[in-house]
Amino acid sequence: MTERTPGFATLAVHAGAQPDPTTGARATPIYQTTSFVFNDADHAAALFGLQTFGNIYTRIGNPTQAVLEERVAALEGGTAALAVASGHAAQVIAFHNLLTPGDEFVAARKLYGGSINQFSHAYKNFGWNVVWADPDDISTFRKAITPKTKAIFIESIANPGGSITDIEAIAAVAREAGVPLIVDNTLASPYLLRPIDHGADIVLHSLTKFLGGHGNSIGGIIVDAGTFDWSKTDRYPMLSAPRPEYHGIKLHETFGNFAFAIAARVLGLRDLGPAISPFNAFQILTGIETLGLRMQKHSDNSKAVAEWLESHPAVAWVNYAGLPSNKYYALARKYTPKGAGAVFTFGVRGGYDAGVKLVSNVKLFSHLANIGDTRSLIIHPASTTHSQLDDEQKTKAGAGPEVVRLSIGIEDKDDLIADLDQALRA
Amino acid sequence: MDHDHYSDAYIRSILTSVKTIAMVGASPLNVRPSYFAFKYLAERGYDMIPVNPGQVGKSLLGKPFVASLSEIGRPVDMVEIFRSAQYAPALVEEALALTPQPKVIWMQLGVRHDEAGARAEAAGLKVVMNRCPKIEYGRLSSEISWMGVNSRTLSSKRPPMPTHGMRLSLSRQSVGGAETPAADRAARTHEH
Incomplete structure (x- = not known):
């Protein structure tokens, strides 16, 4: 008898967890x-x-x-x-x-x-x-x-x-x-x-x-x-x-x-x-039980938002490895064929001030210092997470003055695009 | 037999069929891996026999040490070699000279001697090299999961509460054929 190799989704639900020996509780007790x-x-x-x-x-x-x-x-x-x-x-x-x-x-x-x-x-x-x-x-x-x-x-x-x-x-x-x-x-x-x-x-x-x-x-x-x-x-x-x-x-x-x-x-x-x-x-x-479902949605939404941003007049550049125009596209095809993740940056025309303005104008995206939430998140690294670095360090870390970072959630992608659109126009 | 990878089914068939285990190189020092494995296997219901000529006259967890395999004086199902690989050929010969012959030669994690293994297999014995029976038992029963170790098994059945001397079920569903090429790579590079 050959042994089956369970897939990712099965492991995400079952690995490590068995019914509790004392009570039979099926969910893992706290x-x-x-x-x-x-x-x-x-x-x-x-x-x-x-x-x-x-x-x-x-x-x-x-x-x-x-x-x-x-x-x-x-x-x-x-x-x-x-x-x-x-x-x-x-x-x-x-x-x-x-x-x-x-x-x-x-x-x-x-x-x-x-x-x-x-x-x-x-x-x-x-x-x-x-x-x-x-x-x-x-x-x-x-x-x-x-x-x-x-x-x-x-x-x-x-x-x-x-x-x-x-x-x-x-x-x-x-x-x-x-x-x-x-x-x-x-x-x-x-x-x-x-x-x-x-x-x-x-x-x-x-x-x-x-x-x-x-x-x-x-x-x-x-x-x-x-x-x-x-x-x-x-x-x-x-x-x-x-x-x-x-x-x-x-x-x-x-x-x-x-x-x-x-x-x-x-x-x-x-x-x-x-x-x-x-x-x-x-x-x-x-x-973790829903990791596979969420990561696919995070990645699919991210690709849609990145493609839309790339054609927006207020956007100078988009750095998402899932876009064919990106310098990391070949590496993304090799290492992350299911999607290039949900965290990426883009540059707003107008530099530091335009970045600060954008994060103030969004209504659905949350302005905070985290990533990987079900909710879509936005931050201006130069004024927050990377503010303690000097200018050269900021640029080398990919956090220059015009850079805005997104962590795309699992909402409907059209709603995310509409929110960014109104915030970039405001 | 592919000694780079063992299926869970193979390891399981050994651990569920053997009852008496002679451990060559069992140490009375409670920080040595052989002591850990000896104590654990005894707690899980195996009839353990410590073999170490330097300790004759003393006992390990209540079991008297014997000087060599030939002096055990009763049948053993499995010989575990807890000594460096250079001693494996002589120990395999000694095991094959026993009547009846043991069914399994098991060489401890970090110990591998392909010629000695092949000799035992040619005589009809099952051979495991470079594995720890305590780790494998703990893995297949998932008892090792308490330490955050990947048991590479799944189960939707409610397990019993493990108590002293209790044998645990080793029949959980295996994940990925239990191959540990990474472990082998690490262990093989520093063979004794």
Whole structure:
């Protein structure tokens, strides 16, 4: 008997979730508890020593959270995952597994503004040093590698411009350098793009965006691809060396191809503390059940709005990788054939002031600093998300003065076009 | 047998049919993977026999250590090799010399020796290499899901509450044939 491989929509509904063993509840219950009783002293010792499977304390893990973790791991094609309080927390925990003071990582210059801030400033206090590279020129990644480099970080679809990153080319650089490739897949979601299929070793998400999808809960997740050999060198001691935190356990030896996710939980989350609330895990889990339906609608609406904007006289340019005129169109055809996502930018004629005016005039689009909501969202990055960057950084990050970013929702596309039309004319 | 990929059906057939497991290289140190696996498999109802010549006279979780496979003195269904790959050929020969022969040779995660595996298969034994039986049991039963691990199985059935000594159902629907090429790639590159 051959084993069937369930499709994406089936996994989105079922992966990780089974009827509750105690009550038979079919929806995943919200286990709103801080702690879990032990069967006996031996069970407690086995749990603390990582010898057995089970729950201890919600800062380390929770049954509602565990369903979310397995579901996202299944959708991304990973071996395991760890859900945390936010996408930013996911980044800190992932790098905490890899970096010690004085280490470097190479990051694509085109990133979410919050990530640029975190890497440029907060990480300096840990002695973690970011080296920037240009995702449109792969040779800059190769040149940025030094003996101190421990990882490469990119976004699959880059915020805010919606450009598509050539993941396979950068994965080749990472393999050559012997470092893991970390891909933030927030803007694509695994419905449009699975980075592990293209060579990613670790996938991160802000669950707050398309996975949760309804703009109601903050969360983040780290997915372990199971592809990187942490014990090949002694450069990743959190994974390959005996851990004093656990009386000398070697996590890679013990947990094999899901050791990165385990290290993120038992060394990162346990000691740094950014746990996701069970309620948020439940909300995000419910959102994921419709991920495929929503992402297709988000992408189809985005293409229609982008095509309309391209012909509008008040619009200087549209940067949507799903348009044949776009420089990333070929990459979009390769990496995101079902659609190029729902976050993109366009330039208004009239620069900074025209951008501010547009976001003030919209009536259906919401002016706020988020993406990946069912509702359509608009923001002027130069005056908001990217306002703490200097002008050169803004332009390099794709957030110049005339740039407006849209996150297209799942409303009727004609209503979205009508709203933008009246706002551009006002 | 393709030792880069095992189907869930193959792993399931082994874990549901064997009862007695001799673990060669079982360690009394409670931070070693062999201790984890030994304890877990005993809790799930397997008759575990620790084999380690350096520990004879002591016992592991109530089971006396024996010096070698030939000194067990009763039939074993499966021999698990929890030692580095260089010892696999001699251990396979020792296993094949037992009467009756065991049905399965299982080499632990990180341990692979294709010639030794082929020798056991030629003698009619089932062979698994570079896998952990605790991880595979936890995966097929979905007990490992508590740790956010992708069990690569689905079920719409209400599971029982796992208690000490209980055998769990391993018959959940498999997702994607349970192939773990990524795991193999990682483990093969640092063979002992």
